[in-house]
Amino acid sequence: MIHLKTLVKRFPGAPRAAIDHLDLEVNAGEVCVLIGPSGCGKTTTMRMVNRLIEPTSGTIEVNGRDVTHIDPVELRRGIGYVIQQVGLFPHMTIAGNIATVPRLLGWDDARTAQRIDELLRLVGMEPDAFRDRYPRELSGGQRQRIGVARALAADPPVLLMDEPFGAIDPINRTRVQDEFLKIQRQLRKTVVFVTHDIDEAIKMGDRIALLRDGHLVQHATPAQMLAQPANRFVEDFVGADRALKRLSLIACISLANPGTAVGAPEVAADTSARDGLAVMLGSGARALNLAGGGGVVRLEDFFGRRGEGG
Amino acid sequence: MLVSAWRYIVEHPDRFGAALWRHVSLSAAALLIAAMVAIPLGIWLAHRRRYALVAINAANVGRTLPSLAVLALMMPLLGTGFVPALFALTLLGLPPILINTYAAVRQVDADVIDAARGMGMQQREITRRIVVPLAVPVIAAGVRIAAIQVISGAVLAAYIGGGGLGDFITAGIAMMQVSLLLVGAIPATLLAIGTDFVFGRLQRVLTPRGLG
Numbered sequence: 001m002i003h004l005k006t007l008v009k010r011f012p013g014a015p016r017a018a019i020d021h022l023d024l025e026v027n028a029g030e031v032c033v034l035i036g037p038s039g040c041g042k043t044t045t046m047r048m049v050n051r052l053i054e055p056t057s058g059t060i061e062v063n064g065r066d067v068t069h070i071d072p073v074e075l076r077r078g079i080g081y082v083i084q085q086v087g088l089f090p091h092m093t094i095a096g097n098i099a100t101v102p103r104l105l106g107w108d109d110a111r112t113a114q115r116i117d118e119l120l121r122l123v124g125m126e127p128d129a130f131r132d133r134y135p136r137e138l139s140g141g142q143r144q145r146i147g148v149a150r151a152l153a154a155d156p157p158v159l160l161m162d163e164p165f166g167a168i169d170p171i172n173r174t175r176v177q178d179e180f181l182k183i184q185r186q187l188r189k190t191v192v193f194v195t196h197d198i199d200e201a202i203k204m205g206d207r208i209a210l211l212r213d214g215h216l217v218q219h220a221t222p223a224q225m226l227a228q229p230a231n232r233f234v235e236d237f238v239g240a241d242r243a244l245k246r247l248s249l250i251a252c253i254s255l256a257n258p259g260t261a262v263g264a265p266e267v268a269a270d271t272s273a274r275d276g277l278a279v280m281l282g283s284g285a286r287a288l289n290l291a292g293g294g295g296v297v298r299l300e301d302f303f304g305r306r307g308e309g310g
Numbered sequence: 311m312l313v314s315a316w317r318y319i320v321e322h323p324d325r326f327g328a329a330l331w332r333h334v335s336l337s338a339a340a341l342l343i344a345a346m347v348a349i350p351l352g353i354w355l356a357h358r359r360r361y362a363l364v365a366i367n368a369a370n371v372g373r374t375l376p377s378l379a380v381l382a383l384m385m386p387l388l389g390t391g392f393v394p395a396l397f398a399l400t401l402l403g404l405p406p407i408l409i410n411t412y413a414a415v416r417q418v419d420a421d422v423i424d425a426a427r428g429m430g431m432q433q434r435e436i437t438r439r440i441v442v443p444l445a446v447p448v449i450a451a452g453v454r455i456a457a458i459q460v461i462s463g464a465v466l467a468a469y470i471g472g473g474g475l476g477d478f479i480t481a482g483i484a485m486m487q488v489s490l491l492l493v494g495a496i497p498a499t500l501l502a503i504g505t506d507f508v509f510g511r512l513q514r515v516l517t518p519r520g521l522g
């Protein structure tokens with residue numbers, strides 16, 4: 001769906017290329033997380049996809065078309081865009097904000113109004129309560145949801161998200177991340193997602209592209225990256241606790257065996273193995289029962305998974 | 311003294327009315343021209359750092375020039391009468407509007423503009439639908455300052471034959487007649503206060519609901 005081919009970006013006066021011969025392919029319906037230390041070129045890469053930054057050389061194909069041959073304004077209207085500070089228009093109502101791209105595309109009022117309500121419901125906000133409010137009357141999490149709704153307004157196949165949940169407190173961030181994943185499972189957009197937070201990358205990404213100094217270091221699924229880091233840099237970047245992080249990618253149910261353990265704590269079957277382990281450590285138990293007769297997970301079961309992709 | 315000033319107005323309604331009208335029309339015309347020049351120029355400059363530095367510094371210097379000096383400078387260039395007065399008052403009104411417009415546009419959140427561009431708005435759509443509405447409160451404040459300066463400066467227009475309420479003041483001074491002086495001074499003061507009030511209201515009305 002998105003294909004970067006030997007992409008180079010050299011900013012005038014910079015000692016080295018910001019992006020140096022980058023090849024990356026993002027499949028349709030997949031969330032590709034771009035991650036890396038500051039200055040690695042992740043945001044630059046993303047901004048070249050909708051031509052907010054022009055590449056020095058190389059090509060970018062979106063849906064089989066070279067973006068450099070598309071009028072940038074038209075291109076951008078077909079690509080959803082969410083940024084960290086949300087960038088809602090403070091002088092426009094929530095409805096007005098969401099209607100931005102539909103209006104640019106010349107939709108009629110009835111269709112736009114219907115779409116606004118549809119999107120507000122999609123992001124879990126009651127249309128009658130929020131349609132006519134202004135951005136400053138909303139909480140950070142709510143603003144972020146509107147940012148996503150606005151980006152989805154014209155139903156673009158591709159979404160670019162630049163640290164979209166970076167500015168929210170941890171509790172709300174988790175909630176908004178979960179909501180976005182739910183929406184994404186439904187809509188199957190092709191998403192380029194920039195973050196500097198490895199936990200967010202593991203959670204949100206179907207695949208993660210780790211960049212360093214404008215080079216692609218590793219492009220793999222979260223499980224692969226945690227299990228087989230390409231080199232020392234990846235290993236350091238994902239963290240010494242990568243074995244624990246892998247557990248967050250699997251549910252307790254996938255470790256379970258039939259039966260029950262007497263006196264062991266009970267958790268929901270879809271609890272992540274990492275949280276399950278935390279419950280065991282916290283309670284001193286060596287087993288967990290899964291709710292609804294889902295079976296039992298014993299401490300040994302965590303070791304049985306070693307080496308598998310998860 | 312106040313009574314005799316009032317009597318003068320009542321007894322010479324034509325003369326007073328004409329002076330008041332001249333004062334208001336001269337000020338309004340100068341303000342309008344200043345706004346029409348300074349607002350687009352300020353918006354344009356906000357995107358061009360290099361010229362902006364020069365222009366804003368020039369405007370700041372312009373703001374420190376005494377009103378009377380500006381008017382006096384017009385005389386050798388344009389002579390006396392309505393046009394040189396209008397020209398001088400326009401110059402007087404330019405700096406505050408230019409400086410405020412420039413600052414107003416510069417303070418618009420860069421993320422908001424980035425979001426607008428990223429969603430496919432063209433530069434002129436960004437200017438018209440995002441930047442200008444968000445800059446309006448500060449631009450209006452600049453126009454308000456300019457309006458007061460122009461209205462007050464217009465009193466001095468009498469010195470270069472521009473007419474207006476200043477005529478009564480200069481005549482009053484020349485004839486040592488305080489009541490005649492007040493015929494010009496009091497309405498001119500009230501005009502300035504009233505203008506400030508009206509523009510203050512206007513500023514509030516023009517501020518988009520989602521702001522402040």
